[in-house]
Amino acid sequence: MHELVAAYHAHSALLNEIGINALLALSVWVTLACGQLSLGNMGFMAIAAYASVLLVTRGHWPFFGAALTGAAMAAAAGLLLGWPVLRLRGVFLAIATIGFGEIVRIFAINLPFTGGAEGIAGIPQLVTTAIIYSSLALIAFLLWRLTRSRAGRAFAAIAQDEVAASGLGINPAAYKLAAFAIGAFIAGYAGALAAFSSFFISPSDYSFGRAVDVLAFAVAGGIGSVAGPIAGAALLTLLPEWLRFLQNYRDVVNGAILLLVIIFLPQGVWSIVRRRSAR
Amino acid sequence: MLIQQLVNGLFIGSVYALFALGYTLIFGVLDILNLAHASIFMLGAFTALVLVLKGVPLLVAIAGGALAGGLLGVLLDRVAFWPLRRRQAGPLAPLISSIAVGMIYVGAANGIFGPDVRHFPFDVVRTPTITLGQATFTLAQLAIFLGSLALMVALQALLRYTRFGAAVRAVAENPRAAQLVGIDLEAVYAQTFFIASALGAVAGILFALNFNAVSSVMGSSVELKGLAVIILGGMGSIPGSLLGGLLIGLSEDLSVAYLSSNFRDAIVFAILFLVLIIRPTGLLGQRGFRSA
Amino acid sequence: MHRSIRAFFLISSAALLLGGSIPGPARAASGEAAIGAVLDISGSAGAYGDGQKNGLQLGQDYVNKNGRVHIAFDIEDAASQKAQAVNLFQSFTTGGKVGAIVGPTLSSEAFAADPIAVSAGMPVLGISNTANGVTAMGPCVFRNSLTEAAVVPHALKAVIARYKVKTAAIIYGNDDAFTKTDYEVAKSALDAQHIKIVSTQTFSKGDVDFQAQLTSIKAANPDLVFVGALAVEAGHIVADAHTLGIKANIVGGNGLNSPQVYSLSGGAAEGVVVGAAWAIGAQTPGNLDFVQAYRVRFLKDPDQFAAQAFAAAQIMENVLSAAKSFSPSDVCSAMKTMKPVNTVLGTFSFTSNRDASGDGVVLTVHNGKFVGF
Numbered sequence: 001m002h003e004l005v006a007a008y009h010a011h012s013a014l015l016n017e018i019g020i021n022a023l024l025a026l027s028v029w030v031t032l033a034c035g036q037l038s039l040g041n042m043g044f045m046a047i048a049a050y051a052s053v054l055l056v057t058r059g060h061w062p063f064f065g066a067a068l069t070g071a072a073m074a075a076a077a078g079l080l081l082g083w084p085v086l087r088l089r090g091v092f093l094a095i096a097t098i099g100f101g102e103i104v105r106i107f108a109i110n111l112p113f114t115g116g117a118e119g120i121a122g123i124p125q126l127v128t129t130a131i132i133y134s135s136l137a138l139i140a141f142l143l144w145r146l147t148r149s150r151a152g153r154a155f156a157a158i159a160q161d162e163v164a165a166s167g168l169g170i171n172p173a174a175y176k177l178a179a180f181a182i183g184a185f186i187a188g189y190a191g192a193l194a195a196f197s198s199f200f201i202s203p204s205d206y207s208f209g210r211a212v213d214v215l216a217f218a219v220a221g222g223i224g225s226v227a228g229p230i231a232g233a234a235l236l237t238l239l240p241e242w243l244r245f246l247q248n249y250r251d252v253v254n255g256a257i258l259l260l261v262i263i264f265l266p267q268g269v270w271s272i273v274r275r276r277s278a279r
Numbered sequence: 280m281l282i283q284q285l286v287n288g289l290f291i292g293s294v295y296a297l298f299a300l301g302y303t304l305i306f307g308v309l310d311i312l313n314l315a316h317a318s319i320f321m322l323g324a325f326t327a328l329v330l331v332l333k334g335v336p337l338l339v340a341i342a343g344g345a346l347a348g349g350l351l352g353v354l355l356d357r358v359a360f361w362p363l364r365r366r367q368a369g370p371l372a373p374l375i376s377s378i379a380v381g382m383i384y385v386g387a388a389n390g391i392f393g394p395d396v397r398h399f400p401f402d403v404v405r406t407p408t409i410t411l412g413q414a415t416f417t418l419a420q421l422a423i424f425l426g427s428l429a430l431m432v433a434l435q436a437l438l439r440y441t442r443f444g445a446a447v448r449a450v451a452e453n454p455r456a457a458q459l460v461g462i463d464l465e466a467v468y469a470q471t472f473f474i475a476s477a478l479g480a481v482a483g484i485l486f487a488l489n490f491n492a493v494s495s496v497m498g499s500s501v502e503l504k505g506l507a508v509i510i511l512g513g514m515g516s517i518p519g520s521l522l523g524g525l526l527i528g529l530s531e532d533l534s535v536a537y538l539s540s541n542f543r544d545a546i547v548f549a550i551l552f553l554v555l556i557i558r559p560t561g562l563l564g565q566r567g568f569r570s571a
Numbered sequence: 572m573h574r575s576i577r578a579f580f581l582i583s584s585a586a587l588l589l590g591g592s593i594p595g596p597a598r599a600a601s602g603e604a605a606i607g608a609v610l611d612i613s614g615s616a617g618a619y620g621d622g623q624k625n626g627l628q629l630g631q632d633y634v635n636k637n638g639r640v641h642i643a644f645d646i647e648d649a650a651s652q653k654a655q656a657v658n659l660f661q662s663f664t665t666g667g668k669v670g671a672i673v674g675p676t677l678s679s680e681a682f683a684a685d686p687i688a689v690s691a692g693m694p695v696l697g698i699s700n701t702a703n704g705v706t707a708m709g710p711c712v713f714r715n716s717l718t719e720a721a722v723v724p725h726a727l728k729a730v731i732a733r734y735k736v737k738t739a740a741i742i743y744g745n746d747d748a749f750t751k752t753d754y755e756v757a758k759s760a761l762d763a764q765h766i767k768i769v770s771t772q773t774f775s776k777g778d779v780d781f782q783a784q785l786t787s788i789k790a791a792n793p794d795l796v797f798v799g800a801l802a803v804e805a806g807h808i809v810a811d812a813h814t815l816g817i818k819a820n821i822v823g824g825n826g827l828n829s830p831q832v833y834s835l836s837g838g839a840a841e842g843v844v845v846g847a848a849w850a851i852g853a854q855t856p857g858n859l860d861f862v863q864a865y866r867v868r869f870l871k872d873p874d875q876f877a878a879q880a881f882a883a884a885q886i887m888e889n890v891l892s893a894a895k896s897f898s899p900s901d902v903c904s905a906m907k908t909m910k911p912v913n914t915v916l917g918t919f920s921f922t923s924n925r926d927a928s929g930d931g932v933v934l935t936v937h938n939g940k941f942v943g944f
Contacts (some may be wrong), residue, residue: 012661013654037370069864085556091312091370094312094374095506100552101504102545103545117747117748117750118702118751119679119682125686134535198653198654199651203746204776209499220375248613249387249390251385255386258379259383262372262379284786394618395617395621396803408816414817484892490780491835492807496614500779536787
C-alpha cells in the first residue's frame, strides 16, 4: 500500500495527463460515432480553458461553475462551427475543423486578455487526480448509455449510411450537430481540467499536432466502443515515457508501434482485451 | 513595395504549390490524405544536403533527393497503405498509419542528423541578386519559381498524354473498372506514390536551398499550408494546386503588407474555411485530372 | 501470426501499465551528487537543448576532473513538450535521488514544471529561462540566464549612441514567450531613448520566409531594426534583410548570440549587434579552454545555451562542495548563500531575487565572428 502511494506521488502528473487525454479522445470519438471526422477539438479545448481560467482568477468563480461554463461556451462554438460545415464529408470536414482550431489558436496569441504567447501562469491547482478520473468515469458512463439509446442507434445509422438513415426517418443534420456539440463540450471540459491541473496555459498547448495525437488515441484504441479511446489514450500517452531509454530514436519506435496497431489490430488495442474476456 | 510583395508571394507560393501537388495526386488517385508527405519533403532535403556535402554537383544532388523521396514514398505505400487496402479498411486507418510513418521518418532524421538546423555550403547556394524595377530577388529564387512551374507542366503533360497518365486517370475515376480493362492497380499506386513523393522531395530541396536551412522539423511549416492550397485550388486538380499555391503565397504577403502580420496565418485559414463552405470543390476542382 | 502479435501487444501493454512508465533516475554512487536535467533534445526546441546537453556533459567531466565534488547529471529529454517536462520534474522530485534539477529549456515549460519542484522543496536552476516571473515561483527557483531586460537595453543604447539613430523597426515572434518579451523590452528601451518606431512586424515560430515583413520594414526606412528572435529565425531574418538591401543596423538580444546567426546567413550577418550574457571570445577564466574543448568534442562552436549549461555545472560544483549534504533542502540553502563563482559567463552571483546578476556584453559580428562592439 505504501508503495502504491509512493508510485502515485511519482506519477500523478502522468496519470492526470492520461485522464485528460482519454477525455479528449472521447470527444473525437463522439463525432466519429456519428460518422464525422473533426479535428477542431484543440479550438474547443482552448476556448473553455481560457474562459474558465479567466472566470476563476478574475471573476472569482468556483472551479466547477467556471469549468462547466467554459465547456458550455465550447459547445456553443461547436454548434456555430458545426452548422456551416455539416455538409462537408470526410477529409474536407477534417480540414475545415483544422482551420477552425488554428484560427482559435492565433486569436489566443493576439487577443488582449489571454496573455498572448506568454500565456497565463500561476493558475491555482484546483483539479485533483480524483476529480479527473471521476469526471472521466461519469462521461464515459453517459456516453456508453448514449450508445445504447435511440440517439446512439441513430448515430450508428448515420455513420453507416447517411442517405439510408434519413430514409428511416432520422434527421442526420440534427444528430450530427448534436454530436458536434457533445464532442465540443467534452473537449472543453477536458481543457478546463488541464488548465487547473498544470499551473500554466499558453496558445502552443492547443496546436494542430496535438489534435492529430488525440485522433490517433481514439483510432488506435478502437472506435467500436467507449473503452477503446480510453485504452488508446493510456497506451499512447505512456508509450513515449516508456520508450525514454531509446533516447534519440524514441519517435521511430513510437511511430512503429502505432503503425503495427493500425495494421494488425483493425478494431484497436481494446479489441485484445475484449476477445480475451469473451473466451 | 506592392511589386516586391507580389514577387515574394509568387515565389513562396510556387514552392507551396509543388509541395501540395503530392497531396493532391495521392488524394486524387487513392482518396486518402497522406500526412507523411511533409516528412518526405524534409528527408528529400536532407538527402540532397548529404550528397552536396559529399561533393556531388547540386543538380545531381537534387535528382538524388528526388529519387530518395520517391522510394520513401513507395515504402510508405507498402507499409502504411497497402495492408489497409488489402482488407478494405475505412478512411480513418490510412490517415493514422500515415501519421505513424511520418513520425518514424521525422524521428529517424532527428536520430541520424540531430536536432540542429543544417545548411548548404554558401558557395553552393549563393547566387547573384537581381533588381528589376522595384523588385529584388535572387537568381536562385527565379530558378526555383521557373523550375516549380516546369515540373507542374510536365506532370500535367504526363497525365494527359501518356499511357501511364491514362492509366492513372482511369484508376482515379474507377479502380474496379480500370482493373477490368487490364490495368495493374498496384503498379499504378506505386508509381503515383513515387511521383508524388519525388515532387514533395524536390519541393523540400528547393525550400531548403532558398532558405538555406534543413532540419528534422522543417516539414511542419508547410504541412498545413499545403492543405490550404489543395482546398483552395480544388482537391485532385493539378492546375488547382498551382493556382492555390500562388494565391496562398500572395495572400500571406499581402496580408503582412496591408493588414497585420499578427493575423497572417489566420487569414490563410479563414480563406480555407470560406472556400470549404462556399465552394467545397475549390476553384478548379471540377476540372480535376480525372477528366484531364 | 496474428495471435502472436496480439500476445505481444497484450504483454507489452500490461507491462506498460504495471511496471513501465518513467524510468527512475539512476541511483547515485556514494559521494556522488545526482542532479536531474530536463532539456528539450528533440522537438521544436531541440536545436537549443542539444547545445545544453553538450554543455552539461562537458561541465560534468570538467567538475569531476577537478575532484572537489562528484556530479552525475541525469539528462532527460522533454521533447519540447510541457507535459513531458512536468512528468520528468515529478519523477525527479519524488525519486529521492537528485538534489536539484537543471532546466527546463523553455520558460513555458518552467511555468508548468517548476511549481512541482517548489512544492517538493527541490531547488531548480534554470539555464535558459528568460521570461519574467520564473524565479518568483518559489524560494528555491534560481537561474543563471540573464534576461532580455538585462541585456537588450544596453545593446540598443550602444548602437543609438554610435550611429545617428532616429527611427527604428521591430520584428519579433509573437507566438513565443521569449521573443514576445524581446519586443516589450525593446519597445520600452526605444521609447525611453525617444526613438520613433516606424514599423512593427511579427512572425511565427518555425517560419523561414520573412520577406513579406522585411519588405514592409524596408518601405518604412528605419535607421535600426531590432530582431526579437531565436537563433534560427534570426539567421533567416538577417539573410533576407541583406537580400532585400536593408541597410539599417540590426540589433538583437540573447537569442541572436549563436553561431547559427552567421552560419545560416553567410556574410549577411556582418555588423549585426547583439546584447547577450556571454561572448565566445571572452577572456574570462576558463572560457577559451571551454570553447576549445567543446570544439574538439562536438566539432562545432558552442552557443550561449551550451555556455550557460557549462556554467551551471561550475555553479553546482561550488554549491555542492559548500552544502552540508546533497539533500534538496541543503542544496537550496547552499545556493542561497553562494559566494561569487568564476564561470565561463564571468564572475557569477545570484541577485536577491535568485536571478543572474550583471549587464551582459554587447557584441558585433566581424569577419564571421562575435567580437566586442
